[in-house]
Amino acid sequence: MSAIPTMAFKLRSSKFRHVYGAPAKKNQCYECINITKNAHDSDFCAVNPKFLAVVTECAGGGSFLVLPLEWTGRQEINSPKVIGHRGVVLDLKWNPFNDNIIASCSEDCTVKLWLIPDGGLRINLSDWIMDLHGHERRVASLEWHPTAENILLSAGFDYKVIKYVPSLVPGLL
Numbered sequence: 001m002s003a004i005p006t007m008a009f010k011l012r013s014s015k016f017r018h019v020y021g022a023p024a025k026k027n028q029c030y031e032c033i034n035i036t037k038n039a040h041d042s043d044f045c046a047v048n049p050k051f052l053a054v055v056t057e058c059a060g061g062g063s064f065l066v067l068p069l070e071w072t073g074r075q076e077i078n079s080p081k082v083i084g085h086r087g088v089v090l091d092l093k094w095n096p097f098n099d100n101i102i103a104s105c106s107e108d109c110t111v112k113l114w115l116i117p118d119g120g121l122r123i124n125l126s127d128w129i130m131d132l133h134g135h136e137r138r139v140a141s142l143e144w145h146p147t148a149e150n151i152l153l154s155a156g157f158d159y160k161v162i163k164y165v166p167s168l169v170p171g172l173l
Contacts, residue, residue: 026073027072027073028072029072029073030052030067030071030072030073030075031073031074031075032074032075032076032077033054033056033065033075034056034057034077035054035055035056035057036055036056036057036088036089038055038088038090042090042091042140042141043091043092044092045092046092046093046094046102047069047094048094048099049069049099050068050069050099050100050118051066051067051068051069051094051099051102051116051120052066052067052068052069053065053066053067053082053092053094053102054067055088055089055090055092056081058081058083061083061084061085061086061087061088062083062084062085062086062087062088062089062104062106062107062108063081063082063083063085063089064081064082064089064092064104065079065081065082066081066082066102066116066120066121066125067079067120068119068120071120079121080121080122080123080124080125081121081124081125082102082104082114082116082121082124082125082126083124083125083126084112084114084125084126084127084128085104085106085107085108085110085112086106086108087106087107087108087109087138088106088107089104089105089106090105090106090107090138090139090140090141091104091105091139091140091141091142092104092142093142093143093144093152094144095144095150096144096146097149097150100115100116100117100118101113101114101115101116101129102114102116103142103144103152104142105139105140105141105142105154106138106139107138107139108138109133109135109136109137109138109139109156110131110132110133110135110139111131111132111133111135111139111142111152111154111164112128112130112131112132113128113129113130113132113152113166114128114129115129130166132152132154132162132164132166134154134160134162134164135154135156135158135160135162136156136158136160137156137157137158138156138157139154139155139156139157140155140156140157141154141155142154142155149167150165150166150167151163151164151165152164152165152166
């Protein structure tokens with residue numbers, strides 16, 4: 001009689017088998033935010049210690065919603081937004097050194113810097129503090145330098161990575 005060879009399968013147990021999550025309570029969530037349906041590879045949201053920013057669905061240009069973290073719960077449909085891009089907003093990043101400054105990039109080939117008031121938006125914000133140009137095609141992503149203040153990188157579909165130093169313009173930042 002010949003022995004039938006058996007294959008020994010060893011299953012690895014997960015390190016996380018004893019970790020359980022709990023869903024957030026309804027009063028800690030944000031509801032009724034009409035997020036974008038854009039298929040671009042981006043996060044479409046950004047958060048810092050003061051605010052939450054979410055790219056919203058809109059017609060005729062790009063906009064995003066900025067909410068103080070305390071404003072949880074159901075949001076108004078006509079909540080004030082940051083408006084000013086002519087194309088869809090593709091990425092958002094908060095300045096790591098100033099919690100009130102956010103950068104946005106768009107299909108309109110521009111990068112814009114916005115100053116968000118401390119209490120949040122009460123009306124639509126359409127006045128940017130800086131409009132940065134240099135790309136010939138849509139701007140795909142943004143990143144602030146993590147340790148050097150006021151250095152911003154943008155990458156576009158024109159195969160360019162552009163470094164902006166907005167602090168060189170006096171009186172803006």
